Amino acid sequence: MSVSVVIARQFDRATVIAFACVIVLLLIGAMVEPAFLSPKYLIQQLHTASFLGVVASGVMLVILLGHIDLSIPWTICVGGMMATGATGFLGPEWGITLAVPFGVLCGALIGLVNGLGVAYLRAPAMIFTLGMNAVAQGLMVYHTGGFAPQDRATEFMRELAVGHLIPGIPNPLLIWIILGAAIIFMLNRSVLGRRIYAVGNQERSVFLSGVDTRKVILACFVFSGACAAMTGVLLAGWANRSYQAMGDPYLLPTIAAIVLGGTNVLGGRGKYVGTIAGVILITILQSMLSVVQPxxxxxxxxxxxxxxxxxxxVFGVVIIGMLLIYGRQQLVR
Amino acid sequence: MNVGAEPADLVSRQKHFAWVRRLSAAQRGILIAMLIFTAMFIVYGWKQAAGLTPNMINTAANKGALLALVAMAQTLPVITRGLDLSVGATFVLSNCLASTIVVGGPVATTFGIFGVLLVGLACGAINGVIIVYGRLQPLIATLATSAVYFGVALAIRPQPGGSVNFELADFMTRSSFAIPHSVLLLLAVVVFIWIPYRRSVLGRATFAIGSSEQAAYMSGIPINRAKLLAYALSGLLSAIGGILLTALTYSGAAKMSIANEYTLNSIGAVVIGGTSLFGGVGSAVGSIFGAFVMRTVGDLLIVFDINPVLQPLFVGVVLLVAVSLGSLRVLRIKNRLDIYR
Incomplete structure (x- = not known):
């Protein structure tokens, strides 16, 4: 199999349509304001997109399984608030050194509970994760209500969100590129990746093939929680502080980006490249709306x-409109 | 487990609870929710220093009725094995609209109420059309429409405010002969909307669809019309809730947090009320009691002097426990293969 075939396989119809929409949007923008096509603007958009991209990476795996993670808004918040408040738990010294891993770990713990509920208790994912969202919200409200926690981002978090390790590429974008490359490899070339697609298609068959499907589901939920928390850490670094409900504007764009990228909501089908296209499309759309100011x-x-x-x-209409074009279910009969 | 000792024990239990067994799953759900609510409310009244005054009961009934209406709205799609994440947004939209058009004299107010109900019905019908004819997943479709409805609500009421016909608001929220009018409203909704719906062809069809859409199709059941009606009625019930909210607050406010809170709590109420999230089993009456249970949890926190900021945490935990209890069937399944889809 030649390389070009491998690459071509990553682009399904939805991905091509999403990328085409991005280009059309940019061209329309460029007619109004030529600065839309400048490298500076594009890099800036990719920088903003990478926050969404990181959280979408985790949720996409969960959606590939045929489940969904509705706990991301407050998991993002947990990631940000636990990272900035790590000094309150780990002491002033370790709290600063381990701020980022601590935040991500807390997010992964929420994902772990989600995974246990969905995989082992077989609770419906959308309800269980919605409940977990409320629990995370309650914990964070209690955390800020009980005592005044440290909400300033550490120097390292700030650097992670706005710095440039490689000149010209902002750090969040670098994180997203590495994460994305790892996921593309994992989905296409590893046993876990094949199992994720297989579980999304027919979990029963995978179980009969001797795979403990519950572990696959658990792993994906933990990963989703960790990714959401990572976005929270980056957002806290970006805003230089963490605050309540910081993840609330991310639920709809995340799911929108994934389904616009052609991932089947019922699981089993979807390419990561599509998610990249969806994330960029959503980000450009948001940027256009703030520039055009209707x-x-x-x-x-x-x-x-x-x-x-x-x-x-616009978000709601675009999601429904695009899904009507290529996201319709088969008639089951 | 000692298998030999079981039969005698089982027979005596069967005798005692024979009447429970004759109930349908939905009726058993209503019964359980009713018992939980009664127990909780007795504890609440007993811990309350002032005792149960009619005034207090009226306030509790008003708060519970708000959620009960939204929970009933959620029940209908859930019975078809769907979900409506836009009930909260429709509720907020109706609130904002009602605070704008349910004003003035009796005639204007009547037209205003019909306007709000029509908009709610339209919101639900749009969900239904997208889900039935657009063949999109209910979860994604209603998540997207909830953004649209909330956006419209924000356009109607950028800042909290507005007003409402005072006589109407007062009438809807006070009580006569110690019976809160909001409870009568719930009763009216059950008698004039839920029971006729439940007994109609399309209403029964939703239960068949929830059990098995394929079998329902093969039996010649009007699937599309039944689903459409379920979502449309869901919008209508949310709108009734929105009007009640306007009557309670005398104003309208487009807040995302309100929409999210009611959507979340409505799902909790539906689960506690004995409606199966896997479709085919359930009752809007159970959801009413489920809603009152959810609300009493909050009230209990106050009388037991627990920090009110913990309320979202408790609501979340109640929801998780309710969903997990439903998952106990996993332990009873003999063939492990049945666990997997």
């Missing part, structure tokens, strides 16, 4: 509509 045109007409309205409505 609320201004309405304000001229005398109608005062908040900017958030357009973001919500």
């Amino acid at each position: 609320q201004r045109y309405f304000a001229q007409l005398g109608v005062d509509i908040p900017a958030d309205t357009f973001r919500q409505v």
